[in-house]
Amino acid sequence: MLVIENIEAVERRLWTAADQLRANSDFASNEYFMPVMGLIFLRHAYSRYLAVKPEIEASLPSRGGVRPALTKQDFTSRGAIFLRKEAQFDHLVNLPDGADRAVAIIAAMEAVEEDYPTLKGVLPKTEYQSLENDVLGNVLRIFNDPALQEARGDVFGRIYEYFLTQFADQSAHDGGEFFTPPSIVQMIVNAIEPDHGSVLDPACGSGGMFVQSAHFIERMQQDPTKVATFYGQEKNATTIRLAKMNLAVHGLEGRIEPGITYYTDAHELVGKADFVMANPPFNVDEVDAEKVRKDPRLPFGLPGVNKGKKVSNGNYLWISYFYSYLSDAGRAGFVMSSQASSAGGEEAKVRQKLIETGHVDAMVAIRGNFFYTRTVPCELWMFDKAKAPEHADKVLMLDARQVFRKVTRKVFDFSPEQSQNLTAIFWLYRGQEERFRELVSGFLSRCVVDAIAGLLKEPAFTAALVDVLDALADDTELEAASAVFTSDWEAFTETVTSHVGGGDMSVPDIAALHSRHDALEPMAEQSRDLIRQIDQLYKLAEKAHRDAGGKRGKASPVKALEEARVEAVDQLKLVRYFHRQAHWLLSRFPDARLVAVPGLVKLVDRAELAANDWSLTPGRYVGVAPEEEDEDFDFEGVMRDIHIELAGLNEEAAALAVQIQGNFARWGL
Template identity: 25%
Template sequence: MTDEQKKSLESKLWDIANTLRGKMNADEFRDYALGFIFFKYLSEKMHIYANDILSGDGIEYLSLDENTAEGQEILEAVKVEAVEALGYFLKPSELFHQIAVRGSKGEFILEELTSVLNAIERSTMGTESEDDFDNLFEDLDLTSTKLGRTENAKNEIISKVLVHLDAIDFKLEDANADVLGDAYEYLIGQFASGAGKKAGEFYTPQEVSTILARIVTTGKTRLKSVYDPTCGSGSLLLRVAREVKEVGDFYGQEMNRTTYNLARMNMILHGVHYRNFDLKQDDTLETPMHEGMRFEAIVANPPFSAKWSAKDLFQADDRFAPYGRLAPSSKADYAFVTHMLHHLDDNGAMAVVLPHGALFRGGAEGHIREFIIKEKNWLDAVIGLPANIFYGTSIPTCIMVFKKCRETDEVLFIDASKNFEKGKNENYLRPSDVDKIVETFQNRTVEDKFSHLAHLDEIAENDYNLNIPRYVDTFEKEPDVDLTAVTANLKQIEQDMAEVDETIKAFCAELGLEAPV
């Protein structure tokens, strides 16, 4: 698919999503639009797979009669193989296209559609993929009054969306799942731009995701595993996969149930097999779901300075105990950092987005920061980002990079706070800005007013305060003033003013008026 065709697909999908815009808020119609796109994707994958395994018998999936004994026998055989290969099953009558056709004829399809979505989940019960499909469509509430005041009004708007979607060819036969995956990512980004503060819960700007992904994959072509403890829609995990030839397994945890559902859909839609991702839903700090596991790459954009319990029992938790202090209950930034470090493999790399305050705040945070640098030497780089590049907040942020097996006693500081393009609502990192940050990190380049390699002794002298201006001098000296030229200019101005005064006096005398003093 060409870039032009890709843009056309994105435009068509966004137009369909906008069909619901007047009915509800951005974060609400997001769930419907993305949910129906995902249902269409599952249907087309099922149709293609069933036709493939039935082709040897000369049978087309849609031609099967579901009401005959022979048809049911064939369907049962297809179901066994489909659940093993795809993770789910749909009968011919349950495919997206069939329901859309009935909707286009004015038939009432809401009850049937609800039944089909439930059937997808039921088909996975008792199988390996059960957790990955459990309650996956729970946010598609087809009884919501936001869709319409009457059942007929709801049916009309849903039918309209399905019919428009049905007309789009996802071209899944081309085995290029990333085309639709890219379009899905585009939609998530579009919804984020209109969701205000809520956007930060599920989406990291693509440019920042790219920086994190390229940092943790530096020097690698394959990753055994990648983990995001606050995975949102899963976009950051998927971005890491773009930077290498292969990722073995994806792991993540997300507290928000709706966002967790979106992340699972996003994984499947990008062609990640259900056996190769393990996403969990719960509070990562309070109820970690991947205990005992270590990962080769870890990326995260945790909620900035979130509150957490900081309960005394966590003093004995392996994630926090080595540091001697817990992150304060009012700011969980270092709770996330130490959680991630606990899960980081010895040969791995970790990159996390944090508010600038994490670089210099004292108390327990200062103690933890000093331990990481002085006792462990795990901090590899600090990257200052421009203000106002995240949805829902304008505060300046940074990226902290950690590695456990470092062979240097220097930390790289990069000040990229002035490298951006100003947008209407948010600022943007341009491709050139992203490249400069990543290349500076990869090459450990020192550049005046942009980057600096600080020895651990220098950081110690600064009491482990990592505030970037302490290491990267961005002060722009005012140009030297030429006093001789200034004096000459002042004399010229005085001379000009004297001539003006004489002219005024002569003019007043000519008119017989008293000249102003």
């Protein structure tokens, strides 16, 4: 799987290919964008094709050892695209040097269009005729990056955004528009659960909302092409082509129309959409107020209009549009600037009217650095026109700014488990206690499963450690640490074994979950201690090996120990990780009921909203969480590391002093 930690390096390699096109063609910067994205489309489509092909072949009946030919429908039902031989990326990469690659790429695009008529005129073709044959060969090889061969998720959308940024193509990337990170889209999907009917995104960009909605439907064991219809609107023709390509590569189709949403309603879905999802451009100014004044999509009237008869900020236009599109039982989830939830003036009046409908369901605050190309914080708004009666005058306020995973120095996201935990709050809000208990039970089960898997990593580490000890003269410190480790590992094994077994497969009640959580806590702590010991043993072994004059080659016993250490530590980390996920939920919601948690969540009634100027900013209501101690900080371990490093530096300093003294003697000084 292509993980986000690696994708930046992949993007830089792909950009190298784009640079080759730019340097070896007459294209302007905004012209070679589509040829590049066309090849990314074929690469990503081929990855998905390969991922599902074995599963499809295994499901086909066999007569006399012969299976029927693969069809488009086989792949569509599994969220992939069917590719004829001439459209498969390895065919293009392996063309002989004398072959006309432009002709072959055009033939590949035409083959896809024949099977998917909705892509007629969408895929780039003629653009490749302007490129040198050897340049195309180099680009194809670069795009055959091994990481892309295993890519999953909305990689196309992510790379699309990267290329938009690099190209600085303002016609397709206005200042307020940017790619929605998958973890934010996933949060919206999990909250509103778009599992049927019409799904509308009036600012659809590359179509990521539709892709994630389809994945949600697939997890419900349904075919998204049969139970949902995707409607999109986008102002830029290039972006529309990209959205259609993105949908197609996932085996989907959508009705995506051109148009500026402020002034046009391409699908005429006012009052008809089952779900609305969007990440509109933030804080757009200068929308012509006279053009939109009588728009039926503005049931609460216009927000602020300046002296030039322009809407000074378009945020509440979008908010009103999203509300107006919903059917009587519709739900909406969208991203919005954090400024909007407490904006004053005419915007506050619109917000008050919106709240008074009783259809504002939830607000989620997201910290900055979640967006790939922007550092701005944001909020997720949720509407529900079919809210439970007991929630009619309430809004769920969820402040998720302290929930994040730091992926790179500049990019944060939600881990899958963090996303599940936040989603569980919505379950409790909706009275779905069993889903909450099932999630906690799953975390605790993973804790045991990963502990069992951890036991299987010990023999390799111990064997590598013995090899290091055998290669050294007596090292009492390392031997002593090794003996302690062996004893502690035996204790861990006994603990893990005590938790292995069958039992009732039903979801435990909340009391049973607390008991299981408490029973597994010693095992989770043991795993943490063992990680510290493994790391210390490796450092001691590395130092002893270095002191004995050993080198760090591939055949070095220390190298083998390092590899075994990484595998053991990575596995053991999961034991405590999943126990802590269960603890996060149980400590905040001990009775599997929604309660106010300082700094995280509160159910706010209309009277409190009115007393706070109708603000919808979660942080204004949930308060501040008590500061938590970093349980993972290992003071003793840090001191041990410093001691080992200091001892090594002292030895190096002594050796260097002897060498300097010898040099002085040779120079007669």
